[in-house]
Amino acid sequence: MPFVRIVVAPLSGFPDGERRIVNVGGRSIGVFRVGSHFYGIRNRCPHQGGPLCLGHVLGDAVADAPGSARISSDPLRIACPWHGWEYDLDSGQSFMGPASPGVRSYGAGVEPGASLLEDATARPEMRVPGPYVAETFEVTIEDEYVVLHT
Ligand code: FES
Numbered sequence: 048m049p050f051v052r053i054v055v056a057p058l059s060g061f062p063d064g065e066r067r068i069v070n071v072g073g074r075s076i077g078v079f080r081v082g083s084h085f086y087g088i089r090n091r092c093p094h095q096g097g098p099l100c101l102g103h104v105l106g107d108a109v110a111d112a113p114g115s116a117r118i119s120s121d122p123l124r125i126a127c128p129w130h131g132w133e134y135d136l137d138s139g140q141s142f143m144g145p146a147s148p149g150v151r152s153y154g155a156g157v158e159p160g161a162s163l164l165e166d167a168t169a170r171p172e173m174r175v176p177g178p179y180v181a182e183t184f185e186v187t188i189e190d191e192y193v194v195l196h197t
Pocket residue numbers: 092093094095096097127128129130131132
């Protein structure tokens with residue numbers, strides 16, 4: 048299956064701590080921003096089909112010394128809002144025992160708009176010209192965009 052990049056949002060409109068849920072070919076996928084990192088994960092819990100990407104993102108409570116507890120951002124997990132099953136936000140690994148399946152995860156990151164324009168013009172051999180020609184206009188893309196890799 049060919050590698051497909053899906054534009055999710057302009058980077059400037061996707062602040063830290065936010066998530067977006069997109070529909071890609073009938074699949075609902077959540078894209079999360081945590082600091083400068085982006086994660087993509089299927090929005091369907093393997094347990095009973097709950098909307099996984101509506102759940103809380105969690106880290107481990109760690110302490111380097113007594114009285115210095117903090118929440119670690121590595122690894123991050125997402126907890127399904129229906130029954131609380133947890134999955135690694137990066138890999139989709141389940142943490143509910145060896146018999147519980149993981150969830151599909153996807154790459155996500157930031158790419159310059161110019162590289163997305165290259166995608167739109169790539170593989171011209173896949174196109175067969177028809178008899179009609181529509182009016183066209185020059186379009187430029189100058190910002191950076193959050194992109195989901197499926
Ligand atoms: S459907 Fe997600 S934990 Fe049950």
